Amino acid sequence: MTHLSSVLKAAVLFECKQVRGDLIRDNKRRSFLSERLKTLEARRQRLEALLQFHLPHLANGETLFPEFDSYRLRDHAHAGYQKLLRDIRIAKRGVLEGTKFDRLISYRVANLHYLVLEENLIGEHEVPTGWGLLLRQENRLRLLVKPVWQSIGVEEQVIFLQRMTAKKSVIAD
Numbered sequence: 001m002t003h004l005s006s007v008l009k010a011a012v013l014f015e016c017k018q019v020r021g022d023l024i025r026d027n028k029r030r031s032f033l034s035e036r037l038k039t040l041e042a043r044r045q046r047l048e049a050l051l052q053f054h055l056p057h058l059a060n061g062e063t064l065f066p067e068f069d070s071y072r073l074r075d076h077a078h079a080g081y082q083k084l085l086r087d088i089r090i091a092k093r094g095v096l097e098g099t100k101f102d103r104l105i106s107y108r109v110a111n112l113h114y115l116v117l118e119e120n121l122i123g124e125h126e127v128p129t130g131w132g133l134l135l136r137q138e139n140r141l142r143l144l145v146k147p148v149w150q151s152i153g154v155e156e157q158v159i160f161l162q163r164m165t166a167k168k169s170v171i172a173d
Contacts, residue, residue: 011157013110014134015101020121037091044084048073051081101128108156109163112147 051073058071114132127133132147
């Protein structure tokens with residue numbers, strides 16, 4: 001009987017992109033965005049405390065003690081506060097939607113991850129962390145950046161293969 005680990009030597013994932021905008025959208029780093037969001041939220045709390053102090057007329061007055069009142073700060077035309085809220089919305093959207101390459105590494109479904117691109121789509125410095133870069137030149141692929149080997153267990157590889165074959169059978173149906 002053949003042992004499964006002797007059959008599965010490596011799992012490789014290839015992500016192909018043709019448009020720079022699609023690539024950039026998927027190439028956000030979740031850890032960086034999460035830290036940025038934490039910083040922005042702390043800044044928002046400090047700014048709101050200052051605005052509440054300097055603009056007491058924006059209090060809703062619904063409580064007996066002013067320190068427990070809510071404020072209509074979003075209605076106030078403070079440009080810095082509005083920009084901060086916009087930056088927070090963008091960072092939150094990035095954390096939730098734009099971290100495809102980070103997520104694929106963290107799922108631990110493949111040992112090697114390659115980005116396959118047309119020439120001049122991105123620079124080598126823009127390649128997602130841990131990913132390799134293959135450039136299509138006519139009918140050939142040229143390795144520009146080597147990927148980092150990700151150790152995964154046999155179980156993860158089996159799950160990966162099951163998911164891929166399930167998707168393929170759905171597509172074929």
